[in-house]
Amino acid sequence: MGLIALEGMEFYAYHGFYEEEQLIGGDYIIDVYLDTDFDAASYNDELDVTINYETIYRIVKVEMQKNSKLLEAIARRIIEKIIGICKTVQAIKIRVTKKHPPLGASVQRAFIELEESYVVQCNKCKRPFLSHHHGDCWTKHGQIYPETRATLTRTFGPNICYNCLLPHFIKARKD
DSSP: OEEEEEEEEEEEEOOOSSHHHHHHOEEEEEEEEEEEOOHHHHHHOOGGGSOOHHHHHHHHHHHHTSOOSOHHHHHHHHHHHHHHHOTTEEEEEEEEEEESOOSSSOOOEEEEEEEEEOEEEOTTTOOEEEOSSTTTHHHHSEEOOHHHHHHHHHHHOSOOOHHHHGGGOSEEOOO
């Protein structure tokens, strides 16, 4: 497991709760921290087996161009885009900083941090596995009869790993 981080990405953008903030704009700093397994990249020296930080920068840049009232909404959009593209992310932390917020006093910055972990424990065998969306184990790997799914959910809850689901698949997906 390793950490890939981009710190200090600076943007001029038009975010804020008040209309004046969205008209005038302001300076923002974004920091992104991704926990991931990049052992293959460290041994093979190949970009396609790790997370390309240029991709992360481009995601942040696009999301910063969309107006938002809240810093929290910016962070959520960035996380959703990163998780949608980078399937090996095990945990993510985003800090969105607004420099010199208009508070009627001298304040250097206001920021929010949003942090999420995507490693969950299988409720059947107790082994950890990666799940980017709550309950995605049901649809990610194959088809299960609805009755079987209902029974498994009642018995073990929403998080069941691939190995524990395998005997119940009608048809397994091939990745």
